[in-house]
Amino acid sequence: MKKVLLIFGTRPEAIKMAPLVKKFKSHSTAFDSKVCVTAQHREMLDQVLEFFEIEPDYDLDLMKPGQNLHSLTATIIESLKPILEEFSPDFVFVHGDTTTSMAAALASFYSGAKVCHIEAGLRTYDKLSPFPEEINRQIVGRVSDYHFAPTSKSRDNLLQEQVDVSTILVTGNTVIDALLESVERVKNLSNPDIDFIKQNLREEQEVVLVTGHRRENHGAGFERICSALKRLATQKPDVKIIYPVHLNPKVKEPVNRILSGVDNVLLIEPLSYPVFIWLMNRSKIIITDSGGVQEEAPSLGKPVLVMRDTTERPEAVDAGTVLLVGTNEELIYNEAIDLLENEDRFRKMSELHNPYGDGKSCARIVNFINQLN
Ligand code: UD1
Ligand code: UDP
Numbered sequence: 001m002k003k004v005l006l007i008f009g010t011r012p013e014a015i016k017m018a019p020l021v022k023k024f025k026s027h028s029t030a031f032d033s034k035v036c037v038t039a040q041h042r043e044m045l046d047q048v049l050e051f052f053e054i055e056p057d058y059d060l061d062l063m064k065p066g067q068n069l070h071s072l073t074a075t076i077i078e079s080l081k082p083i084l085e086e087f088s089p090d091f092v093f094v095h096g097d098t099t100t101s102m103a104a105a106l107a108s109f110y111s112g113a114k115v116c117h118i119e120a121g122l123r124t125y126d127k128l129s130p131f132p133e134e135i136n137r138q139i140v141g142r143v144s145d146y147h148f149a150p151t152s153k154s155r156d157n158l159l160q161e162q163v164d165v166s167t168i169l170v171t172g173n174t175v176i177d178a179l180l181e182s183v184e185r186v187k188n189l190s191n192p193d194i195d196f197i198k199q200n201l202r203e204e205q206e207v208v209l210v211t212g213h214r215r216e217n218h219g220a221g222f223e224r225i226c227s228a229l230k231r232l233a234t235q236k237p238d239v240k241i242i243y244p245v246h247l248n249p250k251v252k253e254p255v256n257r258i259l260s261g262v263d264n265v266l267l268i269e270p271l272s273y274p275v276f277i278w279l280m281n282r283s284k285i286i287i288t289d290s291g292g293v294q295e296e297a298p299s300l301g302k303p304v305l306v307m308r309d310t311t312e313r314p315e316a317v318d319a320g321t322v323l324l325v326g327t328n329e330e331l332i333y334n335e336a337i338d339l340l341e342n343e344d345r346f347r348k349m350s351e352l353h354n355p356y357g358d359g360k361s362c363a364r365i366v367n368f369i370n371q372l373n
Pocket of ligand 2: 011012015211213244269270271272273274276277289290291292293296
């Protein structure tokens with residue numbers, strides 16, 4: 001039996017690792033698999049664990065309000081040591097580019113486990129954007145033994161960095177496995193949060209969905225984002241802007257200060273994953289700086305304005321669903337107005353695309369590990 005440890009800590013990692021956890025558990029004769037959460041996020045992680053019915057074997061419960069990168073990184077590495085010693089996994093799976101992923105990859109490398117990187121090979125090659133994620137994923141890439149790249153573009157980035165081709169597998173992104181598995185469950189979902197949103201919406205009212213949290217946008221970037229949204233709300237009083245606000249205090253403060261009290265802006269707590277899928281489907285356009293939302297939206301046929309200057313996810317930009325607008329107030333405002341008014345452009349950007357996979361990524365990953373000696 002191969003011993004597998006899956007380590008994650010934030011909301012997006014949990015969503016993207018959940019189908020892989022299930023896949024390993026369903027092969028229990030070949031794998032002894034365990035889950036360790038750092039709980040870099042707490043409430044936002046628990047929402048996902050509950051929906052996917054995952055009970056972690058280890059919960060480090062590390063989140064602190066307003067935590068900083070230095071102590072978070074150090075604490076994760078230190079706290080993982082005894083777990084890696086106790087379980088002694090053959091393979092450790094980490095996901096993407098968070099501090100949990102980077103620190104867990106290093107700790108696993110120190111302990112002699114094979115490191116497997118899900119969502120490998122995404123790059124902007126700009127070390128400050130996204131910060132610190134670009135450096136996190138490059139570090140994970142350097143210590144990983146196996147690289148599960150979502151697309152051929154991400155594989156090509158790894159090949160360009162001299163990664164051995166036999167250690168790379170193009171799988172699609174596991175976010176699509178999670179999405180396809182959940183979309184069915186969401187169809188007839190009745191939920192108090194959905195009822196609350198419906199109470200605040202007219203039947204035909206157009207919805208602009210907003211999310212945002214990137215560290216490089218904290219401060220001046222968020223001030224500009226919120227000013228653009230306030231102008232949009234004033235110019236389009238019939239449209240409802242719904243914004244589930246990330247729990248990071250550096251995000252909550254400017255968003256609440258600038259946008260609370262604006263009539264057609266609904267500020268709400270982070271939504272559970274199924275309710276968020278329901279809301280994406282109910283929306284006309286999405287404005288976000290999220291990586292995961294950029295990947296989900298093309299599969300739902302929703303145009304996305306991405307509030308970033310660079311993206312490591314060029315596939316949806318090439319497909320025409322995603323447009324980069326940075327944190328430029330004019331650009332966010334003008335492009336949102338245009339998408340709401342220009343039907344032709346809206347239609348073109350709403351075409352369904354699936355650049356990030358077919359929902360079978362986890363099966364490919366588990367088969368790959370299964371056939372290793
Ligand atoms: C983190 C990741 C980022 C990822 C994002 C997904 C790093 C450096 N950042 O950013 O890559 O895209 O998660 O959302 O790894 N908080 C809560 N409850 C929660 C979650 C967060 O209160 O459930 C608050 C806490 O005050 C916490 C703060 O948010 O200290 C920041 O959390 P942190 O994980 O450090 O950064 P994020 O901005 O969430
Ligand atoms: N999401 C959610 N509830 C919300 C907002 C987002 O469940 O209120 C989901 C979304 O569907 C996507 C993921 O969270 O799968 C994205 O997380 P986030 O934007 O925090 O991180 P990123 O993807 O940018 O790392």
